[in-house]
Amino acid sequence: MGKDYYSILGVSKGASPEDLKKAYRKLAMKYHPDKNADNREAAAEKFKDVGEAYEVLSDPQKKEIYDQYGEEGLKQGGPAGPGGFAGARNAEDIFREFFGGSSPFNDDPFESFFGGGGFGPYGGRASSMGPRKARPIEMQLGCTLEELFKGCTKRMKIHRRTSRGQQSEVLEISVKAGWKKGTRITFPEKGDENPGAAAADIVFILEEKPHPRFKRDGNDLIHTSNLLLVDALCGTTLQIPYLDGSTVELPLTDVISPLSIKVIRGKGMPIAKSPGTFGNMLVNFKIIFPRSTQISDEQKQQLRVALAGTVTPGQ
Incomplete structure (x- = not known):
């Protein structure tokens, strides 16, 4: 324990x-x-x-x-x-x-x-x-969701003042799959050397860069799909580009409303503490209504008949 x-x-x-x-x-x-x-x-x-x-x-x-x-x-x-x-x-x-x-x-x-x-x-x-140790030097380390999904190696060049003069060094950071925003990676005593004090540690703090398709919530990924009204009513199959380069298919067979949420299990972020396991993907929907319609009276009547009883007025 x-x-x-x-x-x-x-x-x-x-x-x-x-x-x-x-x-x-x-x-x-x-x-x-x-x-x-x-x-x-x-x-x-x-x-x-x-x-x-x-x-x-x-x-x-x-x-x-x-x-x-x-x-x-x-x-x-x-x-x-x-x-x-x-x-x-x-x-x-x-x-x-x-x-x-x-x-x-x-x-x-x-x-x-x-x-x-x-x-x-x-x-x-x-x-x-x-000697007393200086306070840690904190620096941001920006990573894309793709990099955090697969894991990656980042190389950061630093410049530091030492007793032998100014020095440059490349620090190699092994970012593990599934790491989250706020993860801290410490390089002991890689900061400036000052008289009477031990060199400071350098601490990189992981930041997640914004993504065009996903938001991250813990180990889950949240995706919002734009869905035409006809597809929301009649069904379709979504093709969602995934972080590993593949495509995730999501068949929609029931009526989708703006409040609908579909869960695709195992298609979220890797779970760092449990290699080989993943969070889920949560799909929200934005229903796109047609800007203009040319629906005949007969077609409107057919729609009324087809949709009658599917909702209760006032709800």
């Missing part, structure tokens, strides 16, 4: 961002290994879990994935591109970022359990904490 982050922090699913901060502050202070000299290793494990829980629940995108699929779903179906999911971050980094790089225990720069004077996360003596 994985870890229960809500229980770890002692908060409810409806906890506000402020509630999460209060819970993390209290528990991080309680289990910080520097505060537990007699039981450092056990405290370090709890300290790590508390940091991981806060990192996931304080991030709306990760929290949404966790709420639906749990810890395993977060690891397998979440934004686990370069840099991994939140749990891969060091508890020290989360603690240092939360408290602004200064010790919550006193007014002096602190040496944490993972810094000088303490033990490293795997039990050995660690080196000094090192």
Whole structure:
């Protein structure tokens, strides 16, 4: 079942961002290994879990994935591109970022359990904490629905300032089929280097480009078809171009109204957490009435007879 982050922090699913901060502050202070000299290793494990829980629940995108699929779903179906999911971050980094790089225990720069004077996360003596890390640099990564349907590789050229001068580098991003808007892909320490601070991470945030035929709703695709009145009444077969280049056929045998919705199962977006499965396609209709008609009185009477009793007046 994985870890229960809500229980770890002692908060409810409806906890506000402020509630999460209060819970993390209290528990991080309680289990910080520097505060537990007699039981450092056990405290370090709890300290790590508390940091991981806060990192996931304080991030709306990760929290949404966790709420639906749990810890395993977060690891397998979440934004686990370069840099991994939140749990891969060091508890020290989360603690240092939360408290602004200064010790919550006193007014002096602190040496944490993972810094000088303490033990490293795997039990050995660690080196000094090192410089404070700059805030992440966030950049948009635009993808078409076709690219998100099939998966693709994006190459982004960046320019960064380093101790050796200006440098350029091409970052390769493997976009997995089914990824959604808001997915975050992290490249650790690929930002500018500044004196006294570790280089910032670069975070690409996935954006979905508008599509001429489809709108995306989670794993489903929504398509609106323009339908002639005669086809709405008499039936037809729609030919809908699909994202993989094929054509989806939709036979219409009953009367279609502007409120009709047809569901084509398995013709939506790939589901990232469950390879080989797909959402659905939902087809709405816009009925196109003729601009002018040349219907004889006899034809009108035939229509009245044919359509009589199909609707109740006033409904």
